[in-house]
Amino acid sequence: MQRIQTGIPGLDDMLHGGFPERKTILLAGGAGTGKSILSTQFLIYGAENGENGVYVTFNETPEEIIENTKAFGWSLEKLTETNKIIFVDALPRDEYRIIERGPYDLSGLLTRIETAIKKNNSKRVVLDSVTSLIMSLQRKEVVRRDLNTLCGRLKQLDCTAILISELPEGAIGVSRYGVEEFVVDGIILLFFREFEMVRRRLIEIRKLRGSDHTIGKFPMEITDNGIVVRPIA
Secondary structure, eight states, X not given: OOEEXXXXXXXXXXXXXXXXTTOEEEEEEOTTSOHHHHHHHHHHHHHTTTOOEEEEESSSOHHHHHHHHGGGTOOHHHHHHTTSEEEEEOOOOGGGOOOXXXXXXXXXXXXXXXXXXXXXXXXXXXXXXXXXXXXTOSOGGGHHHXXXXXXXXXXXXXXXXXXXEEOOTTOOXXXXXXXXXXXXXXXXXXXXXXXXXXXXXXXXXXXXXXXXXXXXXXXXXXXXXXXXXXXXX
8 A cells, every 4th residue: 555654753653654646625623723734744745755745724824834834834825826735725705606596516725726727737735614615514414425426526536635623712522513524534632631731732543544644643733833642552
C-alpha cells in the first residue's frame, strides 16, 4: 500500500508511514486544537515535495489563512503564487447569495474543486470545514449521500483528503452530525485538555480503514515551526 507522508513530525510514525493513498480523513476537534494548522502543514509539505494541493475554505479568506501561517515561517504565499497550492474560496457572501428555489446543489462546488485539482494536478486536498459545508445543506437526510459523492469524487481524482470537522466543547462523538465518520476512511481526533491546571494538546488516530496505526492518545505541540507529535509509549 502506497503512503502519503504528512510532513508532521511524529504523526507519520503513528500512521506507520503516512496516510494510505486516495483516502479521506476526518480531522475532528474543538476550537484551538490545531486542525487548520495541521491541515495546512500537510498541504505545504506535499507542495514542497512534488505533490500539489487544493485548500477549500468555508470559514476564512485565503488571505487570512496565509497571514495566519506567517508566524511559522512557512512558504504558503509563494506556493499559492506558483499554483502549487490553489485555494477554492467557498465562503458565503451576501453579494453572491440568491433566493433558494430547492435543495442545496453540491455540483457547483464539486466542479470548482475538480477544476482546481486538474489545474495543478493536485494529490492533496483540504476542506476547512466539512461542518460548514453540511450546514449549508437544507435537507439533512441527504447529508450522507452528498458526502459520499464528494469523497468518492476525490478518490476518482487520485487525491488524499483531509476533511476538517468542528466539534463543540465537551463533545462526546467524533462528528457534529453523526454521519461523517461512516463516510470517511480515517478519523483523527484532536484534544485540548486540562491536566493539573495545565492545558495540553493530544492527538488520537481513531480509525484508519485497511491500515495499521498506533492506538492511543499522544501529546501534540504547536511549535514555532508548526505541529509536532510525541508518539511516546
